[in-house]
Amino acid sequence: MTGLTTRQTLESVVPAALSPRPERWPLRQVLAQQAAHAGLPLHLPAHRRGLGRAFHWPRLPWSWDLPELPAVGGPLLTEGAVAESQSLVAAALGVDFSWYGVNGASGLLQAALLAVAGPGSRVLLPRHHHRSLLHGAVLAGFNPLLYSVPFDGCTGLWQPLPPKHLDRFLQQAAPVDLLVLLSPTYQGLASDLPSLVAIAHRHGVPVLVDEAHGGHFGFDASLPQAAIAAGADLVVQSLHKSLGALAQAAVLHAQGPRLDVQRLAQALEWLQTSSPSALLMLSAEQSLAQRLTARGHSQLKRLLRQAVELHQHLKQEGIPVLAVDDPLRLVLHTAPMGCSGVDADEWLLERNVIAECPELFSLTFCLGLGGSRGLARPLLRELRRLSRERGGEPLAPLVPPPLPAVAQLDIAPGQAWRSASREVPIAKAEDCIAARPICPYPPGIPLLLPGERLDAARLEWLQQQRLLWRGQIADTVTVLA
Ligand SMILES: Cc1ncc(COP(=O)(O)O)c(C=O)c1O
Incomplete structure (x- = not known):
């Protein structure tokens, strides 16, 4: 079909x-x-x-x-x-x-x-x-x-x-x-x-x-x-x-x-x-x-063409733009510039360049259906300034999360969420079962789910994430009482 x-x-x-x-x-x-x-x-x-x-x-x-x-x-x-x-x-x-x-x-x-x-x-x-x-x-x-x-x-x-x-x-x-x-x-x-x-x-x-x-x-x-x-x-x-x-x-x-x-x-x-x-x-x-x-078709085609041109232009100018399948998303790879997507977002926001999704190593801009003609010059100017003022040595690759290929939570998330809970420092949560998610937003993807048992590798990874997400993750985790 x-x-x-x-x-x-x-x-x-x-x-x-x-x-x-x-x-x-x-x-x-x-x-x-x-x-x-x-x-x-x-x-x-x-x-x-x-x-x-x-x-x-x-x-x-x-x-x-x-x-x-x-x-x-x-x-x-x-x-x-x-x-x-x-x-x-x-x-x-x-x-x-x-x-x-x-x-x-x-x-x-x-x-x-x-x-x-x-x-x-x-x-x-x-x-x-x-x-x-x-x-x-x-x-x-x-x-x-x-x-x-x-x-x-x-x-x-x-x-x-x-x-x-x-x-x-x-x-x-x-x-x-x-x-x-x-x-x-x-x-x-x-x-x-x-x-x-x-x-x-x-x-x-x-x-x-x-x-x-x-x-x-x-x-x-x-x-x-x-x-x-x-x-x-x-x-x-x-x-x-x-x-x-x-x-x-x-x-x-x-x-x-x-x-x-x-x-x-x-x-x-x-x-x-x-x-x-x-x-x-x-x-x-x-x-x-x-x-x-x-009519919509030809509009969309025009917007896609403009977006592809913008991607190409920025790449030719040496801006690290990631290759993605949707031209209407422009993903700036901030890690090789030497700054996190979260830092880049903060800097750009002060200059009224409002991105959609800041993450650890990237910053996603949504071109959407608003058209991208006329964006190349101001964007290039701000991204070059960003690189000069916030750039540095390329960031070392992130450690992948220590997760099994397929796993079921220790208990169902609803049951964990509704259970009596207490807060413990992340460092002391080994073998505890999480009662609340940890979920930086955006992108709104949970790093920890209610019902998951915390092992040492996961805790170490969460500690690293906490430092990287700057202020979005508490130093405690809510676990079952
Ligand atoms: C992958 C994904 N699915 C679903 C949603 C929820 O979409 P909505 O904001 O329309 O509820 C989002 C929101 O960010 C998302 O990123």
Whole structure:
């Protein structure tokens, strides 16, 4: 099953009246009509289409902020513009269902977990998972099996999962109820999803892909294949991270015979607000419309071209930019410049250059859909100054975390988190079981999980991390009492 990449194929599944202009997509049309004919609005939100707005901001469309009126509907209703819009997206992408979410990729990842897993379920989670998945394990009450992916000490970045590793992990961890894959990473590193999904399916295991950072993937040949096209059963995309939606807008796609749609809808209802924002859903729709329609296509192509040119230009000028699979992420390799990504970020922030993700050996900038023409000169100037003022000897490679290839926590994270706990100095925590995570943010990847037993090697590594993350990690750890 492949996603649509051309205007022709989109038009073959989308009613002619709707394609291909985003302003003719269902939710946008209905909200515009409602805003033009307010009638007597005696409903929530309490600002009543802006009449009682708490503050004046002329560009905020209060009158479009509508509840689940019959014409509008909501993600879990079968009638109304939202349902129509979601069906349109599902048809255009070739999946069975798409649901908009208003609590980010976090909320949809958790709903996907809850739909498939409960206490006693065997879920394989990547070590470098986003913390929302840990929280999902807490909510669902299962004890995850954690698998490691290669860690590159020179860049400090987790690497794509090699397919041959996955085969081994699945044998080692069998029986497995669900495999969670992360691709692409925050920095735009993509895994070979077609091979990984095929291996999981050969083992009879359904796959959830956290594609928060890859909503634009697969749209043309210069980008890696999208998780949907790779055959993943469940795919979550953060539409504000990788397409042009408002913060919190996200989408969950489901396809194939391995899933129970009733359970998915039930889990979404458990976690979803009873008042999903029409504005957020509108922004979800329009961001996907941009991704799927011809006009959006040429915009995206132009942005990708500009981004590639920016990468090339900076590299030619001697700036250490890492090679990644997503041109819309620009990853500065700070280690060879002699400073950490955290220090570089602090220095740049003072000059109003606001990066997205500072880490130990790198600093990730999101070019996103804002265009990168005109960035080369000011960025180059600041990065050269950064190198002069903060640079030094290249940093020695980082020690990879001492983690087994696949391991289950000593006790389930939810149970550990809810147990009586105490704080002990890191140096004195050997053989204790963690009751809270340690999780610098961003990137929001836990370095320690509740339920994990601490051995000497792990403690030594955590001590090193504490020094490197400067102020983000306490010198104590919360463990079971
Ligand atoms: C890999 C990954 N997945 C999921 C999320 C959660 O996305 P959201 O902020 O849309 O909830 C993030 C956020 O940083 C992330 O990096």
